[in-house]
Amino acid sequence: MDWKLELVAIPVSDVDRAKSFYVDKVGFNADHDHRVSDEIRFVQLTPPGSACSIALGTGLVGTPPGSAQGLQLVVSDIDAARAELVERGVDVSEVQKFDWGSFVFFSDPDGNGWAVQQIPAGD
Numbered sequence: 001m002d003w004k005l006e007l008v009a010i011p012v013s014d015v016d017r018a019k020s021f022y023v024d025k026v027g028f029n030a031d032h033d034h035r036v037s038d039e040i041r042f043v044q045l046t047p048p049g050s051a052c053s054i055a056l057g058t059g060l061v062g063t064p065p066g067s068a069q070g071l072q073l074v075v076s077d078i079d080a081a082r083a084e085l086v087e088r089g090v091d092v093s094e095v096q097k098f099d100w101g102s103f104v105f106f107s108d109p110d111g112n113g114w115a116v117q118q119i120p121a122g123d
Helices: 015-026 078-087
Strands: 007-009 029-035 041-046 053-058 071-075 096-098 101-107 113-118
Touching: 015 029, 015 041, 015 053, 071 078, 078 101, 078 113
Parallel strands: 007 053, 071 113
Antiparallel strands: 029 041, 041 053, 096 101, 101 113
16 A cells, blocks of 8 residues: 655745745745635645645644744755755755755745755665
8 A cells, every 4th residue: 555645734824925935936836725714725835746745724734833844855956956946036055965965955934944855876
């Protein structure tokens, strides 16, 4: 049996601001934006090429905005990924190289923390 992680909820304080950040700056695809009721809004966004999406909204999670940390994207070219983020206006770290990969880091407007990794060749 396959166990596929397909959706991760990200706690945010302003859904429209977060949606704009992830779509316009980070480059995620906007899949759904549905208001279920006055208390529930569901926004699904997917990184290009990913099988896993993120969910933003109101009435979805009870964790405080900015409390999601350690979220990770994997790319084939960390320098190109960083350049794209910088070009789109994301405040992203310089490339950091470790034995287990090269990384850049950024946070969304609420402080949810992301890493972008290029896995070393041969791993």
